[in-house]
Amino acid sequence: MSEIKDVCNTDQVCFYLPHHEVIKKSTTKLQIVYDGSAKSDSGVSVNKLQYVGARIQEDLISILLRFRQNSVAICGDIVKMYRQVWIKQEHSPFQRILWRSNPADEVREHNLNTVTFGLASSPFLAVRCLKQLPLECGEHFSEVSQVIARDFYVDYLIFGSSSVQEAVNLC
Known part of the structure; x- marks a missing residue:
């Protein structure tokens, strides 16, 4: 996220995402949950617009x-996938907190600059970035x-x- 100095004015459209923390009892890890379904003063949520x-x-x-169907199994996980996908800067005011x-x-205003949990478009955006990799790198790493194109869920x-x-080579 990036701190912003200019607050929303009548010339700029932005949306302040309500959020709260969740602390798991088994760990002390803090997770922030964003609510893209919360309605603004106009009665519309940012999720309805996406x-x-x-x-x-x-x-x-x-x-x-x-x-x-294979004798050797390989599993993996992209750590914090949403946080690794940047959004266009002009879209970040719709993810203001x-x-x-x-x-x-003092409370400060920030724009979230990456795909954010709790927004309707986030799953598609993250997966679409993953689908772009084989298109850009396919000729060098066919x-x-x-594997990237078909074996990610x-x-x-x-x-x-x-x-x-073969598994070692692919990894």
Whole structure:
């Protein structure tokens, strides 16, 4: 996120995302939950204004069936996938939050600059970025590009190989 100095005025359209913390009992890890379905003063939420996007990944059953046909299994996870996908700067005012790191600090305004949990378009945007990789790198890494194109389910990689050596090479 980036701190902003200019508050929303009548010339600029922006949306302040309500958010709150969730603390898991098993760990002390703090997670922030954003509410893109919260309605603004106009009675419309930012999620109502967003295009959700088409379904662009294979169904999970097809991925799992293909996975089970191999003798060597490989699984992976893209860590914090949404936070690794930047949005266009002109769209960040629709992901504006009020934030302070310490209760004694002054509340400041920030724009979230990456795909954000809780917004209707986020799953499509993250997966669409993943789908772009094979298109851009396919000619140099054709086998890996095929795996990326067909064996991801959201941020989980589930694929297999017929031999350990082939699996090592693909990884």
